[in-house]
Amino acid sequence: MSNCLFCKIANHEIDAKVVYEDDLVMAFEDINPQTPVHTLVIPKQHYDHIGDDVPEELLGHIFTTAAKVAQIKGVDTSGYRLVTNIGEDGRQTVIHLHIHVVGGARLPIRMGPAD
Numbered sequence: 001m002s003n004c005l006f007c008k009i010a011n012h013e014i015d016a017k018v019v020y021e022d023d024l025v026m027a028f029e030d031i032n033p034q035t036p037v038h039t040l041v042i043p044k045q046h047y048d049h050i051g052d053d054v055p056e057e058l059l060g061h062i063f064t065t066a067a068k069v070a071q072i073k074g075v076d077t078s079g080y081r082l083v084t085n086i087g088e089d090g091r092q093t094v095i096h097l098h099i100h101v102v103g104g105a106r107l108p109i110r111m112g113p114a115d
């Protein structure tokens with residue numbers, strides 16, 4: 001998509017701190033990190049979000065890459081969280097599928113049943 005920020009990052013038209021890249025995906029540091037480790041994983045091809053008819057093979061590759069990023073960032077053993085925001089209620093602000101890899105500190109909110 002011509003006017004999409006993350007498409008421009010994927011095409012190297014806009015700079016980002018790239019952590020990992022291959023033909024299909026890119027991982028780069030979030031510009032406004034919410035945790036000590038906060039890296040985004042995107043497919044290079046544009047999809048609005050995870051429900052946008054993304055090929056399953058590509059989805060698998062995106063998640064495998066997220067796990068690889070956790071390793072690269074050194075949080076694979078200490079633990080981390082993968083988040084993908086979708087649409088209005090999900091508070092998605094950049095409409096190009098991305099997975100947040102967050103960690104490096106005890107995360108403030110536990111997802112799932114209360115402790």
Ligand code: AMP
Nearest residue numbers: 016029030031032085091092093094095
């Ligand atoms: P979301 O709210 O899930 O759509 O997340 C979008 C994320 O993109 C936010 O965490 C932003 O801080 C991040 N972001 C916005 N612009 C840039 C940029 N130019 N480079 C890296 N991360 C960005």
Ligand code: ZN
Nearest residue numbers: 004007046096
């Ligand atoms: Zn895009």
